[in-house]
Amino acid sequence: MNDASLWSIFLNSALINNFVLAYFLGICPFFGVSSRLETAVRMGGAVSFVMLVASICAYTINWILAAVDAPYLRIISYILVIASTVQLVEMLIRKLSPATFRAMGIYLPLITTNCAILGLALFQTNRNYDFVQSVVYSLGAGAGFALALILMAGVREKLDLANVPALVKGTAAALVVAGILSMSFMGFAGLGR
Amino acid sequence: MPGKQLTPTDEFVKGLWRENPVFIQVLGMCPALAVSNTAINALTMGLATTFVLVMSGISVSTLRRFIPREARIVSFICIIATFVTVVDYVIQAVSLELSRALGAFIALIVVNCLILGRAEAFASKNTIGRAVLDALGMGVGFTAALLWIGVLREILGAGTLFGVALFPDGFQTWTVMVLPSGGFLAMALWLLLVNWIRDRQEKSAKAAQGVTR
Numbered sequence: 001m002n003d004a005s006l007w008s009i010f011l012n013s014a015l016i017n018n019f020v021l022a023y024f025l026g027i028c029p030f031f032g033v034s035s036r037l038e039t040a041v042r043m044g045g046a047v048s049f050v051m052l053v054a055s056i057c058a059y060t061i062n063w064i065l066a067a068v069d070a071p072y073l074r075i076i077s078y079i080l081v082i083a084s085t086v087q088l089v090e091m092l093i094r095k096l097s098p099a100t101f102r103a104m105g106i107y108l109p110l111i112t113t114n115c116a117i118l119g120l121a122l123f124q125t126n127r128n129y130d131f132v133q134s135v136v137y138s139l140g141a142g143a144g145f146a147l148a149l150i151l152m153a154g155v156r157e158k159l160d161l162a163n164v165p166a167l168v169k170g171t172a173a174a175l176v177v178a179g180i181l182s183m184s185f186m187g188f189a190g191l192g193r
Numbered sequence: 194m195p196g197k198q199l200t201p202t203d204e205f206v207k208g209l210w211r212e213n214p215v216f217i218q219v220l221g222m223c224p225a226l227a228v229s230n231t232a233i234n235a236l237t238m239g240l241a242t243t244f245v246l247v248m249s250g251i252s253v254s255t256l257r258r259f260i261p262r263e264a265r266i267v268s269f270i271c272i273i274a275t276f277v278t279v280v281d282y283v284i285q286a287v288s289l290e291l292s293r294a295l296g297a298f299i300a301l302i303v304v305n306c307l308i309l310g311r312a313e314a315f316a317s318k319n320t321i322g323r324a325v326l327d328a329l330g331m332g333v334g335f336t337a338a339l340l341w342i343g344v345l346r347e348i349l350g351a352g353t354l355f356g357v358a359l360f361p362d363g364f365q366t367w368t369v370m371v372l373p374s375g376g377f378l379a380m381a382l383w384l385l386l387v388n389w390i391r392d393r394q395e396k397s398a399k400a401a402q403g404v405t406r
Contacts, residue, residue, distance in 0.1 A: 021373060023227060024373065024376060025223055027222040027223045028222060031219075072282070075274050075277055076271060079304070080267070083267060114304065115223045115301045115304040118300070118301060118303065119301055171384060172385050175378070175381035175384065176378065176381045179374045179376075179377030179381065182372075182373045183372075183374040186372065186373075
């Protein structure tokens with residue numbers, strides 16, 4: 001059991017230890033989908049939702065695994081549950097909003113290999129969060145991921161118009177921007193504890 | 194390279210430079226940035242990833258006739274997760290300190306897109322020998338890239354290399370390099386260098402062919 005307050009867990013996962021900018025989790029979609037603001041917002045929403053479901057599942061699985069004393073099955077069962085959740089979300093989005101489905105393209109199934117989601121499940125287990133704490137943690141992580149993605153997309157839309165040397169264009173420029181964003185997020189370090 | 198057979202040496206060498214997983218294909222970025230704050234962390238992570246790459250390459254290539262197409266991703270993930278669990282426990286047994294420093298990132302090798310990518314794009318279509326060579330090449334290329342980033346960050350950020358102090362006492366360390374943002378910046382620097390070298394190579398190749406622009 002971890003006795004951190006819910007508010008500090010939320011702040012911690014959303015800002016201070018932002019999943020993308022401090023833990024480097026979910027870097028691939030962060031660079032892949034952040035070139036346009038609109039897709040970034042949708043991606044942020046989808047990832048937050050999967051995080052919430054994965055967090056609840058991970059809590060349950062961990063409880064079952066502890067009951068049958070098989071912690072070595074943790075990684076395998078987490079990843080399988082996450083993969084099936086993503087499949088479910090994919091079907092749901094295709095049914096409810098085909099336009100969103102097309103806009104997300106390949107990045108929707110790739111949420112499975114988004115390390116932010118498996119990372120979230122592992123971190124909440126390592127820190128012994130109880131059920132409510134886990135849910136709050138996942139909400140904070142989702143909000144932090146969406147925030148980083150949207151900020152990055154905003155900067156990159158402007159960057160497209162800037163006159164950047166050919167060598168730096170693309171990934172290198174995006175990396176420098178991410179570095180500066182990450183530096184500014186360090187300013188939140190004094191908030192929690 | 195579909196359709197074209199490479200020599201075994203080429204299969205190995207391509208991962209080192211021409212198709213380097215980190216700098217050229219930009220795969221597996223999360224661990225490349227997250228655990229490269231010191232050279233020793235980077236090296237451990239690289240070796241662990243190489244082991245998982247090779248073992249899953251062998252398994253996928255051996256079982257490729259038995260895995261149905263529809264269930265292949267799930268099967269690959271199960272295979273990869275098994276070997277990652279092995280590595281996780283081995284590192285815990287060998288060095289608890291290292292295991293703490295790397296934290297959940299060893300477990301996160303499961304979702305390293307590089308491994309699933311190689312299993313899907315290469316090991317599931319090629320013989321065991323080729324799959325091993327490819328996995329080894331990619332693994333070494335990945336380790337080398339991680340090590341470069343790690344060395345740069347450790348030298349500038351802490352003034353040490355593999356824990357050995359390099360500079361006299363007066364050296365002002367660039368603390369930012371060991372912090373998360375340093376990972377992005379160090380990676381950007383190396384990427385620039387790689388881009389510049391590739392650009393020059395292309396230009397000289399064109400000049401050699403007598404093509405003028």
